[in-house]
Amino acid sequence: MTTKQLLELKPLWAFTLALVAAGCTATPNAASPAKSVTSLDNHGVAAATGDGSFALAEAAASGRPPAPTLTDGPAPRFKSTRAAAAGGARGTSAATPEVTDLTPGAGIEDERNTISVFQASAPSTVFVTQKRVVVDFFSRRSEEVESGSGSGFLWDKKGHIVTNFHVVRGAKSLTVQLYDGRTLPARVVGVAPRKDVAVIKIEAPAATLTPIARLPKTKRVIVGQKTIAIGNPFGLDYTLTTGVVSAKGREVPGAGGVSIREMIQTDAAINPGNSGGPLLNSAGHLIGMNTMIFSGTGSSAGIGFAVPVQTIQRVVPQLITRGKAVHVGLGVVIDPGGQLENRLGIRGVIVHRVPDGTPASAAGLKGLDRRNRGFILGDVIVRVEKEPVVDYDDLYNALEHFKPGDLVNVHVERGEKRARRVVAIKLIELN
Numbered sequence: 001m002t003t004k005q006l007l008e009l010k011p012l013w014a015f016t017l018a019l020v021a022a023g024c025t026a027t028p029n030a031a032s033p034a035k036s037v038t039s040l041d042n043h044g045v046a047a048a049t050g051d052g053s054f055a056l057a058e059a060a061a062s063g064r065p066p067a068p069t070l071t072d073g074p075a076p077r078f079k080s081t082r083a084a085a086a087g088g089a090r091g092t093s094a095a096t097p098e099v100t101d102l103t104p105g106a107g108i109e110d111e112r113n114t115i116s117v118f119q120a121s122a123p124s125t126v127f128v129t130q131k132r133v134v135v136d137f138f139s140r141r142s143e144e145v146e147s148g149s150g151s152g153f154l155w156d157k158k159g160h161i162v163t164n165f166h167v168v169r170g171a172k173s174l175t176v177q178l179y180d181g182r183t184l185p186a187r188v189v190g191v192a193p194r195k196d197v198a199v200i201k202i203e204a205p206a207a208t209l210t211p212i213a214r215l216p217k218t219k220r221v222i223v224g225q226k227t228i229a230i231g232n233p234f235g236l237d238y239t240l241t242t243g244v245v246s247a248k249g250r251e252v253p254g255a256g257g258v259s260i261r262e263m264i265q266t267d268a269a270i271n272p273g274n275s276g277g278p279l280l281n282s283a284g285h286l287i288g289m290n291t292m293i294f295s296g297t298g299s300s301a302g303i304g305f306a307v308p309v310q311t312i313q314r315v316v317p318q319l320i321t322r323g324k325a326v327h328v329g330l331g332v333v334i335d336p337g338g339q340l341e342n343r344l345g346i347r348g349v350i351v352h353r354v355p356d357g358t359p360a361s362a363a364g365l366k367g368l369d370r371r372n373r374g375f376i377l378g379d380v381i382v383r384v385e386k387e388p389v390v391d392y393d394d395l396y397n398a399l400e401h402f403k404p405g406d407l408v409n410v411h412v413e414r415g416e417k418r419a420r421r422v423v424a425i426k427l428i429e430l431n
Contacts, residue, residue: 110226117228117284118240124212125278126152127177127232128163128186128200130170151231151277152176153286155199155316157206162316163276164291164307165191165198166255176202177237179210190319194396195311196255196291199319212278215285215309221245221264229268229290229304231277243268243302245287252292252305257336258393263305264288270304279306286312328399328427330381330410331358332365336392347390348380348413363423366414380418383411404429 107115130148150167154160161176168174174186182204189199215221222245229241247265254260266279270290279288288306318325333353335341340350353367354360366378381389385408387398402408406427413420 113226113282114228114240114242117280117282118230120284121212121228121230121278121280122238122240123179123210124154125179125230125238126154126161127237128152128161128167128276129175129177130168131173131175149232149235149273150275151273151290152200153212153276153278153289154209155320156211157209159202159204159209160189160316160320161186161200161202162289162312163198163200164255164289165193165196167276168198168200169193169255174200176200178204178208179238180208182208190323190325192315192319192325193255194258195260195315195325196307197289197312197315197319197325199316212286213284214313215281215287219285221248221281221287221308223248226282227266227268227287228280228282229266229270229274229277230280231270231274231290233269233271233273235273241269246303248308250305258396260291260307260311261397262308262311263291264308266304266306267302268304269302274304285309288312326403327430328402328404328406329430330365330399330425331355331360331428333367334381334392334395338391341391344377346380348382349389349392349395350377351379351381351412359426359428363410363425365412365423365425377415379412379414381410381412382420385409399427402427 128150130150148167150163152161152163152167155162168188168191171188174188175183176186177183184202184204186200186202189201191198225245227243227245229243231239233239243266245264246267248262250263250265251259251261252263264279264287266288268279270293274290275292277290278286279290281287287309289309289312290304290306292305294301294303294305315325331354332351333355334349335352338349340346340352341348351360351365351367354365368378369376381395383389384395384398387394389395389398399408404427407424408427409422410425411420411422
């Protein structure tokens with residue numbers, strides 16, 4: 001999947017902000033005005049034909065499902081099976097058949113499992129609200145107003161909460177609503193924009209906090225297995241939806257300027273406000289963090305993406321202890337924008353400069369030889385271990401699985417003749 005497809009990926013909380021800016025709020029029992037549908041719309045909505053079919057308000061415009069109402073016209077021509085069999089006369093009525101309810105504990109296994117996962121995991125899920133200060137032009141008085149919202153989950157009993165970077169980006173003030181109804185102030189501990197992961201912290205008694213259960217390292221995520229998403233879509237707190245793992249290994253654009261790889265795709269309904277919420281398996285284990293949707297309307301289209309738990313488990317401890325994610329490098333100067341590569345039509349990452357004393361310098365890498373009227377090409381990085389490198393995005397993702405001090409084989413092509421060679425370089429931590 002690429003960003004050049006017909007529909008765009010949108011951070012889930014941005015649409016909620018648009019609704020707030022437009023003055024739209026969700027209120028209990030509020031019903032959208034009904035609109036009769038006279039023909040198939042662009043989304044394939046069935047038309048009302050005047051025979052009593054249900055009219056649908058345009059959900060794509062409001063971002064939430066409309067209240068079904070009857071259209072003008074004759075009453076629906078529904079007849080009970082018993083009346084039809086007995087040849088009931090027109091205008092007669094029959095009693096509504098009684099339905100025998102399930103006895104206590106007789107729910108199907110899947111229902112019982114979903115209920116159990118929600119009861120176990122909902123106390124670990126939180127509602128994150130970002131606020132900003134606005135000043136009234138006439139009175140000159142300032143006040144805090146909501147500027148965005150999302151979800152998150154408790155990581156430990158120390159009050160650390162994991163959410164998306166785009167949920168807290170630019171926040172001046174944050175509040176967190178817990179499952180028991182408490183609303184507490186929160187502060188940002190660390191962010192990893194390139195993975196769209198952030199850690200915030202609240203101060204609360206450890207006995208009142210329930211950390212999320214994480215997927216054991218011995219378990220794997222499998223396409224087709226059940227998924228459960230808990231979050232706060234459109235501000236409707238603690239909403240549960242279910243689905244399956246539709247695919248693994250997806251690559252989608254991240255909030256930090258590089259793509260996020262190995263994303264989990266799910267068809268569980270994910271909407272604005274679900275960002276940062278947990279994606280769980282049938283055992284109640286965290287398998288991902290809901291992050292993005294693939295939609296043309298801002299609402300769920302059955303294609304959502306979650307940052308995999310393996311990435312979260314690797315990045316979050318770094319954010320808690322250091323306030324940032326650890327990034328490794330080769331000790332070379334490159335251009336992440338790839339302007340020269342694009343101009344020359346080169347597939348790879350051009351080494352612009354090799355500072356003295358770096359591992360790349362010790363390995364003999366060579367940068368651009370700049371002349372009065374131009375430059376002579378030095379080394380171009382085309383592969384790291386078994387991972388091909390076409391651009392900076394590839395180079396970044398190829399190195400992210402290593403740690404400082406690791407020795408990696410780097411494939412480079414030198415000069416206009418593009419003679420290829422392999423050099424071993426010891427990775428260093430980047431500032």
